[in-house]
Amino acid sequence: MEHIELKVSPRGKLTKGELNKARKEGKVPAQLYGKEISPVSIFIDREEFGSAARRITESMIIDLNLEGKKYPSLMKEIQKANISGDLLHIDFNLIERGHKIHVKVPLHLTGSAKGVREGGILEHAIHDIEVECDPDMLPEKIEVDITDLEANHALHLRDIAIPEGVKVLTNPETVIAIIKFARAEVEKVEAPEAAEAEAAAAAAQPAAEGAAETAEK
Numbered sequence: 001m002e003h004i005e006l007k008v009s010p011r012g013k014l015t016k017g018e019l020n021k022a023r024k025e026g027k028v029p030a031q032l033y034g035k036e037i038s039p040v041s042i043f044i045d046r047e048e049f050g051s052a053a054r055r056i057t058e059s060m061i062i063d064l065n066l067e068g069k070k071y072p073s074l075m076k077e078i079q080k081a082n083i084s085g086d087l088l089h090i091d092f093n094l095i096e097r098g099h100k101i102h103v104k105v106p107l108h109l110t111g112s113a114k115g116v117r118e119g120g121i122l123e124h125a126i127h128d129i130e131v132e133c134d135p136d137m138l139p140e141k142i143e144v145d146i147t148d149l150e151a152n153h154a155l156h157l158r159d160i161a162i163p164e165g166v167k168v169l170t171n172p173e174t175v176i177a178i179i180k181f182a183r184a185e186v187e188k189v190e191a192p193e194a195a196e197a198e199a200a201a202a203a204a205q206p207a208a209e210g211a212a213e214t215a216e217k
Contacts, residue, residue: 034094
């Protein structure tokens with residue numbers, strides 16, 4: 001699978017003021033965690049990360065290049081300022097070779113569903129699933145073909161093909177996508193029946209009134 005490489009620089013112990021100054025200079029504080037290493041404090045260039053962030057997902061391996069040594073990792077958490085949205089801090093988890101990883105992989109729907117072509121509305125219930133696999137077997141995404149999905153039918157996780165070497169941890173009964181008809185379509189179907197019922201009631205009313213008059217005489 002595709003890797004993204006980011007150059008990072010070492011970061012020592014800094015005061016809050018020094019960190020804020022570094023942020024103004026375009027540096028984003030980050031931390032690399034791993035079972036076999038002590039936490040590594042680093043800086044990432046804001047512009048470089050921003051450019052790569054458009055392609056980064058939770059299931060994409062990022063090679064952090066620290067002074068020539070690469071650390072394959074997964075992005076764990078991003079902290080942003082509440083108002084400005086500026087990057088404040090990023091956490092990474094080191095990938096340990098020979099150990100399986102747990103990660104969320106995005107689902108990508110493909111094809112034009114039969115039910116949608118017939119006027120239904122597609123609802124994408126979940127957008128990712130949790131899996132377990134070796135780092136080298138980690139898929140960037142899982143494509144789900146919905147071409148044959150009909151109206152008023154659902155596609156479950158158990159129905160889709162999973163890449164070899166990948167174990168799904170999400171409940172297989174989970175609904176991935178479902179096609180429903182809009183309420184307006186249902187009302188259009190019911191409207192003629194309602195009109196027929198009203199017409200029948202109107203036709204029956206004079207007869208009922210005539211029968212009542214005869215009874216009174």
